[in-house]
Amino acid sequence: MNKLPGGALASRPLHFFWIVDCSGSMAGKKMQELNFAIKESLPEMRKVAEENPNAQVFVRAVTFSSGAQWHVARATPVAEFRWEELKAGGETSMGKALKMVADQLSPEALPGRGLPPVLVLISDGRPTDDFNSGLRALMEQPWGKRAARIAIAIGDDADVDILQKFIGHPEMTPLVAHNAPDLVKYIKWASTAVLKSASSPTSQMETNQAGAGAPVGITVPLPAAPEPAQDVEDVW
């Protein structure tokens, strides 16, 4: 009676995607701070994963400039994940990046028992390609719809309306980083607080303002986002 009934057991996979703007306007301080922030958040991200052995966290990264490409293509266990510094240059093919992520969220690629994925989109500009078809491809995937979609806008030139479309939910708005401390804070929040929330199994439905409605929309209870820094001189 020592053997448990049934087949192999395993904790539930949780897939985390960085979707990062590497267009020319990101060059310099913005890219430097972004690389720093993601590297800095990794130990904390690993700690969150270690604290919950019932979730297996896998991380990937896709970048977009003139076209889109995988920066880390393999779903990498967070304990092994390393961040190689990104360089900026080119246009803003955000739609293409979303299509690439959508391909990885198909039911064939991700079995149904997983936890909702976390998608973090970081951009300082507006898409130069067909954003809508990329978003459509993403939202056609059940896991695309159910993912926790976080957007971080860098500076005033970021297209907040487009990022809001990516989030697709009125309860969450893009986090706008006007300076380096904010960017670091938001990246850490997305990779730790959101990850922690996403890795605890809970059920829920999404309801409209009247408390009614069908189960649609985000499924991860999002923790409160950090407040922007005050009196910071270095503003983008």
Add this chain to the structure above:
Amino acid sequence: MSGKHTWYTFGSSVQGATHVRNHIPNQDAIEWLASYERQQELVLVAVADGHGNPRYFRSALGARFAVQVARTLLEQFGRHYGQATDLTVVEQMVEQQLAHLLVRQWNDTVDVHLAAVPFSPAELAGLDAPFRPKLAANPRLAYGSTLASTLITGTFILYMQLGDGDIVTVNTDGVVSRAPLVVDPQLSGDVTTSLCLPSAWRYVRTYLQPLVAHPPAMIMLATDGYSNSFVKEDGFLAAAQDIFDMIEPQGREGICTLRKYLPRWLTATTAQGSGDDISVGIIYRIVR
């Protein structure tokens, strides 16, 4: 009793490994009943999964109410219609009234509780701002829960489910199948339909099956913490088969053994698997 076989039922509900670590109570619930009064066999099991999400902060109670309401309702239904030979009338009742009764009685139970124990400032303090108006408009959201249940009488088996969870059957050859309920297209990942939604009766799925020559040998009901613990669907279905294979050679003794081991198996399963609460109810038929 039918004279040819007897149905036995038992179950267990364990706190999820993640819930233990985070000091969150078991938000599942289970009820079962096996009654053979006045030669009328009536067996039922109900499992419920409170949503767990912090927004649904009374979902452990909601799950408890769900199984209590299901037990009372199905018992009454079974006593009234359990000997019916013409299942057309039973079918009409199931289709036209049962879902409404279930949801209405759960709503009434929640409303009575809420009137007696209003939300405390501490309960409301942790809520995110966008959810507050929704809860104000529909306070039953705090109690959100699913339900999966099965009733067996002398003439029929009735499956009734709202939201996620699993009901599987095993035939006498040990072949496992899912209960013949329609698939709810709105279930995906951890998103579920719920008793707390307005017009929740629309999401109740039922199936009435005449108790014919070859009824299932076993029926297993489980909250989704169980199936989510297995790498593959086949592994979950194999659990039902393994449980059947363990009981089958020993009959009643096998049931006693399983009853003893089930809680520790489920505790080990949540630790190595989903981390979620797990509830499993078993209905087993022994031919006499």
